[in-house]
Amino acid sequence: MPPSPPSPPTVVTDALLVTQDAGRRVVRGDLRFEGGRITHVGPGAPREGAEVVDGRGTVAVPGFINAHAHVANALLRGIADDLPFPKFLETVFAVDAHRTEADVEAGARAGVAEMLLGGTTSFLDLFYFEDAVARASVGLGMRGFLGWAVLDPDKTTQTGVPLDNARAFVGRWKGHPLVTPLVAPQGVYACGRETWLAAKELAERTGTLLHYHLSETRGEVHEHERATGLRPAAWLESIGFLGPGQVAAHAVWLTGAEIGTLARHAVAVAHCPSSNLKLASGGVAPVVELRAAGATVALGTDSVVTNNSLSMFREMHVAGLVQKNQRWDPAVLTAQELLDLATLGGARALGRADDLGSLEVGKRADVFLARLDHPSLVPARPDAVVSHLAYSASEEAVDTVFVDGRAVVRGRRLLGGDWSRIRTEAEAAAESLWASRPR
Ligand SMILES: [Zn+2]
The missing domain is CATH 2.30.40.10 (Urease, subunit C, domain 1)
Known part of the structure; x- marks a missing residue:
């Protein structure tokens, strides 16, 4: 394009x-x-x-910078509400197995429209078929930081090897004024050591960012600790993965030592409080401690399957309330600091502090x-x-x-598209995806 x-x-x-x-x-x-x-x-x-x-x-x-999204999931709003986590995953995986590139594009257009109409001008996405997300972003005039999801080859629904797909995607979009392609390892539950290190190597060689899920649920943390003897953040450090130019989404279940580890390696965190609360992940992300340790914290909505909105206004509001209530301290995470997370924090996380966020x-x-x-x-x-x-x-x-x-x-x-057409296409694509969910 x-x-x-x-x-x-x-x-x-x-x-x-x-x-x-x-x-x-x-x-x-x-x-x-x-x-x-x-x-x-x-x-x-x-x-x-x-x-x-x-x-x-x-x-x-x-403009707000939404630092963690899966925008194509706009078609799945309401599909997996109020479910225990295993049932939630079963639903999302079943739908994923049926998703086409055209579905991703229809969903991305609806999601990008929703974000633009809510004052968001940049977003960081983690998904596959990211060319479709890129086309949707460029078409509507949105700035997209688009991470191609990388998983172990035996754990993906993608055609081909995810890392090769990511490499090709980066090659196709590198240098575009609105689209910044990047590499996105899914998380420790879907990526082994080799995959993490290969993703890092690809990002270093192509000068791109890395975006991944980290320590979102206790189950993920405990399982990884059982398997490797180390919690996810400590393990990622032990294999030599952590470093600057990385944005970790969620980062809820961190020890004090892991907070120091992320800060020391200049890893930024995308805080996604609505999604964590709605999935009842328990706990509260240590936003205050991360900031005190010198880590960059940004704000993300995650996808509408778990939020169920892409509103950065709502996300600031929720982020403030949760931290204040958890700490019995209304002075914690002020309105100004919340706006900082949604703007400057995102810019810093994306390595764009000198040209975005203010x-x-x-x-x-x-x-x-x-x-x-x-x-x-x-x-x-x-x-x-x-x-x-x-x-x-x-x-x-x-x-x-x-x-x-x-x-x-x-x-x-x-101005970049006709909402009634975007909506009609989204409804049609949603029809087939919703039919594929398990009952
Ligand atoms: Zn996510």
């Missing part, structure tokens, strides 16, 4: 700007971007040659405008807006979204 022409210069005027800069300033002013990069933040942006977007009555926020000159123009007259954002005060974003704002308030300086949502309407 050829890259699209450069985005036109744009000025958003007189908005409330939640900059997420080093001072976490919230200022009234303009935002100018051209060639996909922000060139002005604050009052008095030059308007020459630019399309002017009236930002009055809106708050401009750096509204600053030189960064890519990934930004959404939310309407301040939406009930969930009242009273629209500069000194309360960060609190509203973290605790009360609804996706319905998101009006306009830019990715790489290009408008992809306007007036809550997708």
